[in-house]
Amino acid sequence: MKALMYLGLEKLEIVEMPIPAGEVLIKVLYSGICGTDLKTYLHGHHFFKPPVILGHECIGEVVQVTAKNTSLIPGDFVAAAPYIECGTCDMCVGGIPELCTDKSFLKTGCFCEYIAVDNLQAERNIYKISAGDPVYSLVEPLACVLNGMNRLNSDKGQEFLVVGGGPMGTLFAAALTSLGKNVSVIEPSDWRYSWLRENHANEVFSNREEVTGRFFDGIILAANVPALVGQYLPFVREGGSMLLFGGYAKDVRVTIDPYHIHYREVSLSGCTGFSKKHFEKALQMIRNDKGSFDSLITHYYPLEESQNAFTLLKAGVGMKAVIRMSYGQD
Ligand SMILES: [Zn+2]
Numbered sequence: 001m002k003a004l005m006y007l008g009l010e011k012l013e014i015v016e017m018p019i020p021a022g023e024v025l026i027k028v029l030y031s032g033i034c035g036t037d038l039k040t041y042l043h044g045h046h047f048f049k050p051p052v053i054l055g056h057e058c059i060g061e062v063v064q065v066t067a068k069n070t071s072l073i074p075g076d077f078v079a080a081a082p083y084i085e086c087g088t089c090d091m092c093v094g095g096i097p098e099l100c101t102d103k104s105f106l107k108t109g110c111f112c113e114y115i116a117v118d119n120l121q122a123e124r125n126i127y128k129i130s131a132g133d134p135v136y137s138l139v140e141p142l143a144c145v146l147n148g149m150n151r152l153n154s155d156k157g158q159e160f161l162v163v164g165g166g167p168m169g170t171l172f173a174a175a176l177t178s179l180g181k182n183v184s185v186i187e188p189s190d191w192r193y194s195w196l197r198e199n200h201a202n203e204v205f206s207n208r209e210e211v212t213g214r215f216f217d218g219i220i221l222a223a224n225v226p227a228l229v230g231q232y233l234p235f236v237r238e239g240g241s242m243l244l245f246g247g248y249a250k251d252v253r254v255t256i257d258p259y260h261i262h263y264r265e266v267s268l269s270g271c272t273g274f275s276k277k278h279f280e281k282a283l284q285m286i287r288n289d290k291g292s293f294d295s296l297i298t299h300y301y302p303l304e305e306s307q308n309a310f311t312l313l314k315a316g317v318g319m320k321a322v323i324r325m326s327y328g329q330d
């Protein structure tokens with residue numbers, strides 16, 4: 001099979017390798033490019049040492065099943081969760097399964113033509129979907145968004161501000177809008193600003209000055225610029241909260257005015273990844289309201305042109321880019 005191998009900073013190569021062995025063999029149809037994939041490509045990542053196959057937003061079709069105790073059969077369309085919690089460790093039992101210490105991970109990334117899973121993964125990580133529709137490659141990123149919304153207590157508020165209208169910020173906006181919330185988005189880059197103006201019902205601004213004087217029940221920082229934390233904290237309404245969604249390097253420091261935390265009871269939280277319940281909820285939201293999500297995939301590339309997708313995203317152009325994995329078939 002063909003696989004897109006990450007070989008080091010800004011180095012990707014299509015290589016030939018054996019089809020993997022496992023109890024369930026899945027032909028990958030579409031793989032979304034995640035912010036983490038882009039970050040790894042540009043700056044490296046401590047989890048993903050080259051050479052490695054990246055990609056974890058996977059839609060496929062089951063082609064072979066030797067597993068017992070599974071209802072999967074060849075021809076089933078599936079979404080593969082890159083990991084699922086164990087359900088029994090202290091974190092899982094304590095109600096924060098996204099921090100599970102014994103997750104069942106898929107063995108490889110999905111920027112390749114086939115992935116294989118064992119019995120346990122077939123049971124835990126693989127979800128049937130009705131069709132091989134690329135919109136389902138948004139299930140994993142949406143699951144991360146739903147975890148964030150949970151941490152933000154978004155049920156309570158009505159007015160939200162998303163700072164950073166890239167693929168994840170826009171997914172946040174789409175999810176909140178789909179739940180009936182009012183969302184404003186701040187995005188400085190030209191392409192994304194224009195896209196948001198044309199394609200989203202939300203208010204879109206290009207800078208902070210345009211929302212000065214307004215207050216929001218929740219603010220989502222979907223851009224990992226540390227200074228934004230202190231700059232936007234005063235815009236959170238009394239009792240509201242701010243979510244640090246973008247990942248920051250470990251030794252980063254931010255400056256905030258604690259007045260807002262004490263006297264105005266503003267809270268600050270973060271989130272990482274997702275858990276099974278978020279993945280299942282994301283699947284259900286996309287199934288029920290595809291129209292709110294599918295426009296977010298703005299670019300498709302065949303596997304042989306996947307390098308171009310990374311170049312595009314590096315330039316801050318496009319929302320979600322998805323790779324069509326069947327090599328040589330356009
Ligand atoms: Zn992702």
Ligand SMILES: [Zn+2]
Pocket residue numbers: 085086087088089090091092093097100101102103
């Ligand atoms: Zn666990």
